[in-house]
Amino acid sequence: KAGVTQTPRYLIKTRGQQVTLSCSPISGHRSVSWYQQTPGQGLQFLFEYFSETQRNKGNFPGRFSGRQFSNSRSEMNVSTLELGDSALYLCASSLELDEQYFGPGTRLTVT
Amino acid sequence: QKEVEQNSGPLSVPEGAIASLNCTYSDRGSQSFFWYRQYSGKSPELIMFIYSNGDKEDGRFTAQLNKASQYVSLLIRDSQPSDSATYLCAAYGQNFVFGPGTRLSVLP
Numbered sequence: 001k002a003g004v005t006q007t008p009r010y011l012i013k014t015r016g017q018q019v020t021l022s023c024s025p026i027s028g029h030r031s032v033s034w035y036q037q038t039p040g041q042g043l044q045f046l047f048e049y050f051s052e053t054q055r056n057k058g059n060f061p062g063r064f065s066g067r068q069f070s071n072s073r074s075e076m077n078v079s080t081l082e083l084g085d086s087a088l089y090l091c092a093s094s095l096e097l098d099e100q101y102f103g104p105g106t107r108l109t110v111t
Numbered sequence: 112q113k114e115v116e117q118n119s120g121p122l123s124v125p126e127g128a129i130a131s132l133n134c135t136y137s138d139r140g141s142q143s144f145f146w147y148r149q150y151s152g153k154s155p156e157l158i159m160f161i162y163s164n165g166d167k168e169d170g171r172f173t174a175q176l177n178k179a180s181q182y183v184s185l186l187i188r189d190s191q192p193s194d195s196a197t198y199l200c201a202a203y204g205q206n207f208v209f210g211p212g213t214r215l216s217v218l219p
Contacts, residue, residue: 033207043155043199043209056206090154099145100207102154 004093004103012109018079021106025072025093032074033100034066037088049074086110113138115202115210123216130187132213134200141202144176146185149197190217
């Protein structure tokens with residue numbers, strides 16, 4: 001069974017731009033969560049989608065948004081990028097709302 | 112603020128020894144607990160999960176949960192240099208809350 005895939009793997013953007021990251025969960029998994037990981041803050045929860053509905057949201061500004069499609073694929077969008085948004089963005093999928101499996105991540109660098 | 116705390120380490124143990132990693136959590140509503148291993152430059156990998164008080168063993172790994180003390184631990188027996196990584200503890204209630212991770216170094 002294929003694992004969680006994320007695209008792109010690496011991305012360089014300029015301050016003020018926006019970015020869209022994509023995540024394809026493990027086949028059959030309906031829950032997709034997004035995390036931001038930085039050396040200083042560790043792994044922080046962004047939001048979780050289950051069957052196309054946002055179930056939970058972390059403490060991030062409204063510039064961070066996401067959505068989930070009917071095939072469970074998910075996208076997250078960050079608008080008006082700031083230097084502090086440079087991070088590893090991880091997507092995790094689960095069959096139910098536990099036992100998450102992480103994708104390889106997207107390394108975003110904002111210059 | 113729901114928190115998960117871990118000693119950041121580094122925790123150094125000799126090869127073949129038992130490594131003991133500890134974690135405490137603040138949200139009594141947390142129902143399940145997870146240990147992830149993260150190698151440098153890689154994404155977290157699920158090692159163990161535990162829901163009930165007591166011990167759960169899987170190969171060289173044993174997870175221990177004490178809900179009354181809000182304490183979770185991971186024991187790694189016969190530690191190998193390949194176990195050197197950062198270990199993340201996570202608690203799940205309404206969503207996942209991760210600890211900062213403990214860096215483990217197994218010395219040959």
